[in-house]
Amino acid sequence: MRFVRDYLIPRLIQYVLVIFFGITAVFLIPRLTGQDPVLEVIAQIQTQGASLDPVAVKSLMESLRELYGLKGTLGEQYLTMWKRIFSLDFGPSLFQFPAPVSMLLRIYLPWTIGLFATSTILAWILGNILGGVAGYFSQKRWSKVLDAVIMLIRPIPHYIFGVILLILFAYLWAIFPAGGLMLGRKAVFNLRFVMTVLRYSFLPALTLVILGGAAWFQQMKLLVQNIKREDFVQYASAGGVKERILISRYVMRNAMLPQVTQLALVLGQVFSGVLMVEMVFSYPGMGLLLYRGVTRGDYNLVMGITVLSIFTITTAVLVLDLLYPLLDPRIRHR
Amino acid sequence: MSAILRVQDLQTFYVLEVLGTRKVVKAVNGVSLDIHENEVYGIAGESGCGKTTLLRAMFGNIEPPLRHFGGKVLYRMDGEYLDALSLPLHKSREMRFTYIAYVPQGSMSIFNPVSKLRATFMDFLESHVPGTMRKSLLALAEKHLESLGLSARVLDAYPHQLSGGMRQRVSIALATLLRPRVILADEPTTALDVVAQRAVLQLLAAVQKELQNTIVLVTHDMGIHATIATRLGIMYAGKIVEEGYTPDVFASPLHPYTQFLIHSLPRIGDKRVRESAPGNPPSLLHLPPGCPFHPRCPYVLARCREEVPPLLEVTPGHRVACFLREVNHGTA
Numbered sequence: 001m002r003f004v005r006d007y008l009i010p011r012l013i014q015y016v017l018v019i020f021f022g023i024t025a026v027f028l029i030p031r032l033t034g035q036d037p038v039l040e041v042i043a044q045i046q047t048q049g050a051s052l053d054p055v056a057v058k059s060l061m062e063s064l065r066e067l068y069g070l071k072g073t074l075g076e077q078y079l080t081m082w083k084r085i086f087s088l089d090f091g092p093s094l095f096q097f098p099a100p101v102s103m104l105l106r107i108y109l110p111w112t113i114g115l116f117a118t119s120t121i122l123a124w125i126l127g128n129i130l131g132g133v134a135g136y137f138s139q140k141r142w143s144k145v146l147d148a149v150i151m152l153i154r155p156i157p158h159y160i161f162g163v164i165l166l167i168l169f170a171y172l173w174a175i176f177p178a179g180g181l182m183l184g185r186k187a188v189f190n191l192r193f194v195m196t197v198l199r200y201s202f203l204p205a206l207t208l209v210i211l212g213g214a215a216w217f218q219q220m221k222l223l224v225q226n227i228k229r230e231d232f233v234q235y236a237s238a239g240g241v242k243e244r245i246l247i248s249r250y251v252m253r254n255a256m257l258p259q260v261t262q263l264a265l266v267l268g269q270v271f272s273g274v275l276m277v278e279m280v281f282s283y284p285g286m287g288l289l290l291y292r293g294v295t296r297g298d299y300n301l302v303m304g305i306t307v308l309s310i311f312t313i314t315t316a317v318l319v320l321d322l323l324y325p326l327l328d329p330r331i332r333h334r
Numbered sequence: 335m336s337a338i339l340r341v342q343d344l345q346t347f348y349v350l351e352v353l354g355t356r357k358v359v360k361a362v363n364g365v366s367l368d369i370h371e372n373e374v375y376g377i378a379g380e381s382g383c384g385k386t387t388l389l390r391a392m393f394g395n396i397e398p399p400l401r402h403f404g405g406k407v408l409y410r411m412d413g414e415y416l417d418a419l420s421l422p423l424h425k426s427r428e429m430r431f432t433y434i435a436y437v438p439q440g441s442m443s444i445f446n447p448v449s450k451l452r453a454t455f456m457d458f459l460e461s462h463v464p465g466t467m468r469k470s471l472l473a474l475a476e477k478h479l480e481s482l483g484l485s486a487r488v489l490d491a492y493p494h495q496l497s498g499g500m501r502q503r504v505s506i507a508l509a510t511l512l513r514p515r516v517i518l519a520d521e522p523t524t525a526l527d528v529v530a531q532r533a534v535l536q537l538l539a540a541v542q543k544e545l546q547n548t549i550v551l552v553t554h555d556m557g558i559h560a561t562i563a564t565r566l567g568i569m570y571a572g573k574i575v576e577e578g579y580t581p582d583v584f585a586s587p588l589h590p591y592t593q594f595l596i597h598s599l600p601r602i603g604d605k606r607v608r609e610s611a612p613g614n615p616p617s618l619l620h621l622p623p624g625c626p627f628h629p630r631c632p633y634v635l636a637r638c639r640e641e642v643p644p645l646l647e648v649t650p651g652h653r654v655a656c657f658l659r660e661v662n663h664g665t666a
Contacts, residue, residue: 235444236454238395239508240430242461249457250446257448329492330447 008322015318022310026303027081031074037299038064041094067091068299081303090304095296101304104289109271112278112285115201116270119208124263126209127216132252134217135224147221154214162207162280169203176203178281204281208274216259223255230254257328261320268316271309337368337410338548339392339434339516344405346391349398359618361387363572364405366645369516374542374549376563376580378556378595380615384572385552386439389518392550393436394418394426409433409516432462435509437502437519444505445493451504452489455511462512475507478541499530503537510541516548517541523558535562556599560584565651568592571616571626574645578652588654590631625656633658 038061065071069080069091084090090101134143153161170178177200227233233250241250275287282288286305293301325331343366348359361384369375379385387400396402396419407418411433418426430436438444445454455475459468476486484503488496496504502522509517519538523531539562542549551563559566559580566583568576568591576589587593594611613630616622622629628638635657645655 231438231443232446235438236446236457238393238430238436239458240427240432240461241457242427245457245461249449249453253448254446328448329450330494 011318011321015314018314019310022314023081023085023307024078026306026310027078030299031077037068037297038070040297085307090307091300093293093301094298095292095301101300104301105304105308108284108286108289111283112270112274112287114197115205115208115283115285116274117267119205120212120263120266122205123209123212124216124259127213128220128252128256128259130213131217131220132224132255133247135221135255136228136247136251138221138225150214150217153210154218156211158207158211158274158276159280161211162204162277165203165207166280176200200281201283204274204277204283207277207280219262220255220259223258224251227251227254260327261324264316264320265313268313269309271305271312336370337408338371339367339369339410339550340406340408340415341365341367341369341388341392342406342408344388344391344407345403346387346396346400347403348387349401357619360572360621361400361618362391363621365569365572365574366405367567367574367577369548369550370565371515371548372542372546373564374539374551374562376559376566377550377552377569378554378559378566379569380554382615382618383569384618385554385569386520388569389436389520389550389552392418393430393434393518394421395436428462431458431509431514432512433514434516434518435512435514437506437509437517437522439520439522439524442498442501443493445501447493450490450492451496455489455508458508458511471511471513475511478507478510478537479503497530499526499533502526502530502534506534506537506541510545513545514547516550518550518552520552521554522551523553523555531558538562556595568595571621572618573626573655575627575656576652576654577645582649582652588648588652588659589627589656590633590658591627 041064042057042061069077069084071077071080088102092098093101093104096104130146134146137143138147166178169176228251233246236246236250271286271290274285275291277283278285278287279291290302290305292298293305343364344362345360345364346362348361350357350359363384365388367375377385377388390396390400391402392407394407402419408415409418409429410416421429445451446457449457452472455472456468459471463471476489479488480486484500488500488504493501506519506522509519517538522538523534526534535558538549538551551558553559563580566578566580567574568583568589570589570591576583576587576592583592584596587596591611594609598608598610600608611630612632616626616629624640625631625638625643628634631638638657641657643655643657645653646659647653648659
């Protein structure tokens with residue numbers, strides 16, 4: 001098949017190369033900083049007042065180097081890293097020693113996927129529908145009012161909006177908890193657990209849906225206002241095509257194309273989570289995990305999250321590229 | 335013969351606000367036309383004389399910056415005349431493409447790029463006719479396409495997969511899908527090579543013959559008018575300056591502008607250098623007083639600079655807006 005030979009195989013090779021170079025960069029950059037995490041840990045222990053005898057320090061350094069994958073020459077370390085990646089074992093985490101990184105990821109990831117993916121998709125749907133209709137009827141009064149309200153909400157930072165919601169609904173009118181869902185709690189599926197999760201996730205999700213939806217709204221409104229002026233819309237309108245058909249099949253359908261691309265790219269960022277929102281609501285997600293990993297110099301944890309992040313974003317783009325011709329017939333795989 | 339489409343002293347101007355100053359472009363400046371049933375009415379004139387604007391107004395599509403300043407456009411339906419410019423919105427939507435259809439200038443991007451053409455055709459059908467009639471009308475469109483050597487399979491293509499000529503023919507098939515009484519065609523052959531031009535003109539002629547309806551054809555190409563138009567109106571600076579049956583206009587053009595247009599056409603065997611009208615078309619922003627053609631006219635009279643000549647009949651069916659007719663025919 002020509003498609004496989006001329007498009008799919010080169011595209012897959014490109015995919016593998018991007019991941020390869022990405023991970024190699026992640027391997028090299030921390031090693032170029034010249035800092036030695038092992039020495040830092042030793043220094044940390046020593047500042048805490050523990051006196052260690054030189055022999056113990058030496059054996060501790062040995063075992064830390066082993067755990068961090070810092071043993072041997074640069075080439076040997078590089079090979080070790082790839083071995084670890086293929087066995088999905090990123091070594092033990094430091095700040096929750098001796099829990100392995102892969103276990104932490106398994107615990108935190110469902111929380112982030114639940115919050116982040118759900119609220120992103122919800123924001124996307126709401127923002128696009130409202131933005132599309134408001135863009136089509138941009139001369140109407142209600143559309144202008146809605147646009148003004150969104151313009152006020154949109155630039156509010158996540159952490160301020162989150163705090164406002166907390167003050168309103170967790171303090172003044174305390175119908176939701178102010179966060180504090182136990183960090184690292186394992187997800188189990190029964191009604192009580194689901195209800196708890198919903199109660200704790202509601203305010204963070206609301207923050208993400210409103211602020212995210214406002215952004216999608218503004219983009220979609222602009223897209224629709226432009227597409228409405230295109231020849232094919234004007235012509236169909238001159239031909240007496242019903243407005244319902246005009247909005248859905250002509251205007252929205254065409255305006256959706258760039259929005260689908262955007263959605264895939266945003267969803268690909270699931271691994272870095274939504275740090276600000278997770279911090280405000282002390283929500284146990286990937287953003288918070290990554291933040292703690294970075295501040296405590298947890299080499300293995302940061303490495304694990306970054307590698308998975310590279311993998312998801314490139315995969316999201318690959319899937320999007322392969323599916324795009326189904327959405328836009330003008331795109332052909334060549 | 336009673337007219338199917340009647341334009342009475344129509345004035346539509348573009349009103350532009352540029353840096354606080356109001357500019358009025360008199361694109362259609364007092365046009366009166368009677369267009370009959372079962373004829374091809376050609377409108378000729380150079381670029382920027384208001385041809386397209388006249389067509390838009392005849393289609394009842396007057397949107398800012400274009401504004402209606404006076405006169406009427408009347409559609410005859412069941413023996414009665416409807417004022418096209420004051421129809422309620424739902425009524426004019428219903429009449430679009432069922433009574434009066436429009437073939438736009440350049441069909442490059444008039445089709446929804448993400449839909450197959452069949453879906454676009456169905457959108458128009460769905461908006462105008464009950465479900466039972468849709469199939470037969472679509473079959474008719476396929477027949478039109480096939481009779482011109484375009485396979486009906488083009489309807490299964492996306493717009494970007496067709497050439498310009500094919501797309502223009504598909505746009506004519508779409509405009510005639512609902513058997514309109516009047517088809518307004520705005521430069522349908524511009525930007526096509528001569529072979530595609532021929533196919534488009536043949537399609538228009540074939541459709542007109544089959545539906546026995548009226549086509550208003552706007553083009554600057556006098557050769558096309560000579561081939562297809564029953565009657566011809568010559569437009570200059572927002573006005574009709576001459577009108578008559580095509581053979582009469584070509585045999586004895588009365589207006590000096592028409593004479594220039596016709597004498598500039600090449601003739602087989604004639605190798606003389608072609609003359610064109612001297613000077614440039616006037617700006618519709620600042621029209622000269624009197625006859626708008628007088629600055630370019632080789633036969634200009636004193637009164638041409640002050641008075642606007644009315645469009646009057648000289649011989650049956652042949653009207654001209656020029657004071658020379660009085661000199662030549664001694665009717666004054």
